[in-house]
Amino acid sequence: MPLSFCKVDVVYPIEKITGKDSMRTHLRNLGIVEGESIVIKNAIQKNLIVEIKGIRIALDATLAQRIMVGKEIQ
Amino acid sequence: MEIKAALTGNPNCGKTTLFNALTGSKQRVGNWPGVTVEKKEGTYKNDPSILIQDLPGIYSLSPYSLEEVVARSYLVQEHPDVILDVVDTSNLERNLYLTTQLLELDIPVVVGLNMMDIVEDKIDLKKLARWLNAPVVEVSALKKQGLESLMKQVKNESAKKEQKPFLFSRSIEDAIGSIQRLLPETKQTRWYALKVLENDSRILEELSLSKTDQQKITKLREAIENEFDDDIESILTAQRYDFIEKLIQDCVKRKRTKHAMSVSDRIDSIVTNRFLALPIFVLIMYGIYTIAMGSTPFSIGTIGTDWANDVLFGETIPGMMGSVIQYFHINPILASLLKDGIVAGVGATLGFVPQILVLFVFLSILEDCGYMARVAFIMDRLFRKFGLSGKSFIPLLVATGCGVPGIMASRTIEQDRDRKLTIMTTGFIPCGAKMPIIGLFAGAIFGNSSLVATSAFVIGIAAVVVSGIMLKKFKAFAGEPAPFVMELPAYHFPSLSNVLHSTWERGFSFIKRAGTLILLSSIVLWFLQSFGFVNGAFAFVDDNNNSLLALLGRSLAWIFYPLGWVGDMAWKATVATFTGLIAKEEVVNTFGVLYNFGGELSEAGNEIWTLVAADFSAITAYSFMLFNLLCAPCFAAMGAIKREMNNAKWTWISIGYMCVFAYSISLIVYQLGGLLLHEVPFNFFTVVALVLLVGILYLLFRKGYSEDKSNISVKDFSLNKVRS
Numbered sequence: 001m002p003l004s005f006c007k008v009d010v011v012y013p014i015e016k017i018t019g020k021d022s023m024r025t026h027l028r029n030l031g032i033v034e035g036e037s038i039v040i041k042n043a044i045q046k047n048l049i050v051e052i053k054g055i056r057i058a059l060d061a062t063l064a065q066r067i068m069v070g071k072e073i074q
Numbered sequence: 075m076e077i078k079a080a081l082t083g084n085p086n087c088g089k090t091t092l093f094n095a096l097t098g099s100k101q102r103v104g105n106w107p108g109v110t111v112e113k114k115e116g117t118y119k120n121d122p123s124i125l126i127q128d129l130p131g132i133y134s135l136s137p138y139s140l141e142e143v144v145a146r147s148y149l150v151q152e153h154p155d156v157i158l159d160v161v162d163t164s165n166l167e168r169n170l171y172l173t174t175q176l177l178e179l180d181i182p183v184v185v186g187l188n189m190m191d192i193v194e195d196k197i198d199l200k201k202l203a204r205w206l207n208a209p210v211v212e213v214s215a216l217k218k219q220g221l222e223s224l225m226k227q228v229k230n231e232s233a234k235k236e237q238k239p240f241l242f243s244r245s246i247e248d249a250i251g252s253i254q255r256l257l258p259e260t261k262q263t264r265w266y267a268l269k270v271l272e273n274d275s276r277i278l279e280e281l282s283l284s285k286t287d288q289q290k291i292t293k294l295r296e297a298i299e300n301e302f303d304d305d306i307e308s309i310l311t312a313q314r315y316d317f318i319e320k321l322i323q324d325c326v327k328r329k330r331t332k333h334a335m336s337v338s339d340r341i342d343s344i345v346t347n348r349f350l351a352l353p354i355f356v357l358i359m360y361g362i363y364t365i366a367m368g369s370t371p372f373s374i375g376t377i378g379t380d381w382a383n384d385v386l387f388g389e390t391i392p393g394m395m396g397s398v399i400q401y402f403h404i405n406p407i408l409a410s411l412l413k414d415g416i417v418a419g420v421g422a423t424l425g426f427v428p429q430i431l432v433l434f435v436f437l438s439i440l441e442d443c444g445y446m447a448r449v450a451f452i453m454d455r456l457f458r459k460f461g462l463s464g465k466s467f468i469p470l471l472v473a474t475g476c477g478v479p480g481i482m483a484s485r486t487i488e489q490d491r492d493r494k495l496t497i498m499t500t501g502f503i504p505c506g507a508k509m510p511i512i513g514l515f516a517g518a519i520f521g522n523s524s525l526v527a528t529s530a531f532v533i534g535i536a537a538v539v540v541s542g543i544m545l546k547k548f549k550a551f552a553g554e555p556a557p558f559v560m561e562l563p564a565y566h567f568p569s570l571s572n573v574l575h576s577t578w579e580r581g582f583s584f585i586k587r588a589g590t591l592i593l594l595s596s597i598v599l600w601f602l603q604s605f606g607f608v609n610g611a612f613a614f615v616d617d618n619n620n621s622l623l624a625l626l627g628r629s630l631a632w633i634f635y636p637l638g639w640v641g642d643m644a645w646k647a648t649v650a651t652f653t654g655l656i657a658k659e660e661v662v663n664t665f666g667v668l669y670n671f672g673g674e675l676s677e678a679g680n681e682i683w684t685l686v687a688a689d690f691s692a693i694t695a696y697s698f699m700l701f702n703l704l705c706a707p708c709f710a711a712m713g714a715i716k717r718e719m720n721n722a723k724w725t726w727i728s729i730g731y732m733c734v735f736a737y738s739i740s741l742i743v744y745q746l747g748g749l750l751l752h753e754v755p756f757n758f759f760t761v762v763a764l765v766l767l768v769g770i771l772y773l774l775f776r777k778g779y780s781e782d783k784s785n786i787s788v789k790d791f792s793l794n795k796v797r798s
Binding site: 022023024025026027028029030031033034035036041042043044045047049053054055056057058059060062063 | 133134136138164165167168171307308311312315338339342343346347348351447448450451452454455458556557558559560561562563564
């Protein structure tokens with residue numbers, strides 16, 4: 001399911017980042033990679049602040065839709 | 075022998091602080107060849123043979139933003155003697171990701187572990203050095219600790235050639251080896267081979283490999299992609315992170331519990347709160363402006379400026395000048411040049427410095443503490459509505475202080491057309507130097523109403539919004555702005571030295587301008603308005619209505635006739651507009667000189683208010699103010715536009731657009747506003763105003779250019795164009 005639909009303050013594993021372009025490479029360079037766990041810290045409408053690898057990253061809605069995550073980790 | 079050390083690292087890893095600590099005051103700021111990303115260099119203060127070059131903060135060597143392109147081409151082409159890689163220890167994993175890439179270049183790397191003091195984890199430096207095969211030194215940029223041992227390593231390392239760690243799986247390492255053998259002799263590095271394997275278009279272009287070689291490489295790549303069932307970039311990224319994970323397991327003893335609510339999170343939950351974010355931002359900006367430019371007892375900027383204007387340039391210096399003139403019996407014409415020309419002109423600008431400095435201090439603090447990134451995020455949704463992204467907000471915000479750093483701040487915007495649009499509209503924001511213009515008319519015509527200054531800001535922002543919407547519909551700007559993604563650094567207390575450094579850098583250009591451009595223009599202006607033809611003979615004139623300047627102004631005043639600049643004020647307003655191009659604060663200064671006020675003008679020019687009020691009606695004053703707020707910015711800002719656009723055509727388009735836009739808006743406001751107020755009769759230009767208004771509305775609401783859906787791709791980053 002896309003990250004856009006996830007709950008705040010819950011840990012999810014990233015399964016896939018869709019699309020094939022320089023943006024995906026950039027996301028990876030920032031640390032958003034498959035297998036890593038991600039937490040939504042804050043959402044303003046559909047824009048998100050996420051935590052990954054101990055860093056905060058702000059993402060807009062279009063990018064949040066491209067990050068596919070699996071079932072929440074307890 | 076000189077050693078060139080390149081300082082690299084992620085954004086916000088403490089690189090600038092370290093650079094300031096290492097070089098002290100021995101810094102030079104310049105631009106990278108060909109592009110305008112700032113380049114700072116300086117020598118190590120304890121050993122001048124080490125030259126340290128501060129590269130832009132980057133996340134990786136696969137270029138995404140302009141700054142990453144610059145940093146990468148510098149490292150690869152200029153080949154510094156050693157790379158000094160600053161690693162933020164509180165964020166080891168992501169910082170080491172860049173380190174793994176730097177290690178692939180054929181340059182010795184020294185790793186500086188910064189901010190060890192704020193991390194509770196235990197890190198085994200020896201083990202880490204073994205994993206990376208590079209020396210690792212613990213430093214604290216803020217407390218200036220470990221700098222000497224770091225630089226000792228830099229000196230030792232510069233002569234060495236290191237064996238690089240092999241961090242990829244067997245089959246990939248084999249492929250890298252095979253590719254290395256295919257490359258031209260000078261480029262047989264691991265890094266080039268990796269980039270070729272990654273299919274990096276810029277590197278492939280540079281290498282121009284033969285067809286058969288290219289086929290061989292494609293085969294190698296496909297074999298790997300099949301083996302791991304993914305595309306090559308994903309495979310390499312994943313393996314890099316795997317390597318780092320193993321390294322961290324071996325070297326770091328984690329103490330921290332994951333995903334705990336940190337102080338930064340708590341601040342963020344308030345300042346990026348859905349409802350509070352905007353009010354908090356407005357409050358912060360209001361506070362900053364009150365302190366810098368307001369008229370309250372704690373408005374230190376205004377207090378400083380008042381002192382400079384009333385005491386320093388109002389009494390002390392003119393008084394001193396007066397006694398010098400008396401003592402030496404200086405020729406009255408020369409005395410007039412000194413007093414009315416130089417002291418009045420330069421003083422008007424320098425008097426403004428306290429307010430500017432206070433504003434710059436606060437803007438530097440906002441940038442340094444990490445709030446600026448949040449502001450970009452908060453504004454993103456709003457800005458997307460008119461075709462800009464949140465990243466365009468930072469340049470606009472900085473431009474409220476001064477347009478030059480504002481325009482320069484546009485370079486963090488990745489997409490070419492977004493950046494161009496931002497550069498074109500940044501100049502509309504009323505900068506600090508436009509404040510005196512507003513002050514003059516608010517005082518002289520509008521009874522000091524604070525609505526005038528407020529309306530100037532609203533108009534500036536409206537001009538940005540309207541321009542964004544109109545221009546976005548043209549083909550050159552069409553398309554969605556790049557998706558917004560930005561790291562939000564942890565909040566930290568701004569370092570005093572960083573704030574002072576950046577305030578000084580920006581403030582100094584203001585002061586320098588007063589000593590050079592303004593000084594020169596004051597002399598020229600004084601000359602032009604003091605001399606003229608009286609009864610056919612060239613002479614010193616008493617009435618500046620007979621001066622050369624008046625002649626010049628009158629010959630150009632027809633341009634502004636449709637804006638309502640008529641009668642006695644026409645030539646003065648015209649001259650002031652042109653001198654405003656030198657620096658916007660010159661507008662008020664020019665009025666001061668032209669309305670024959672001998673002494674120094676206060677910032678808002680109270681002394682000439684009655685004279686100005688006699689010449690301007692409310693609607694002409696507003697038309698004049700509007701034009702001067704929106705038209706081409708000062709030369710310094712035009713220079714910044716030229717540098718950032720890096721293209722003559724786009725520079726002229728920007729400046730032309732601003733002038734045409736300013737002219738149209740002033741014309742519409744004067745003609746239609748005047749008609750409504752029964753001040754201006756219905757005339758030919760009323761029709762022109764109506765046509766212009768309809769034109770703007772059409773441009774706003776027409777269906778814009780839209781690309782064929784199939785052609786849209788985010789790959790459309792035209793960074794190449796900027797480079798060439």
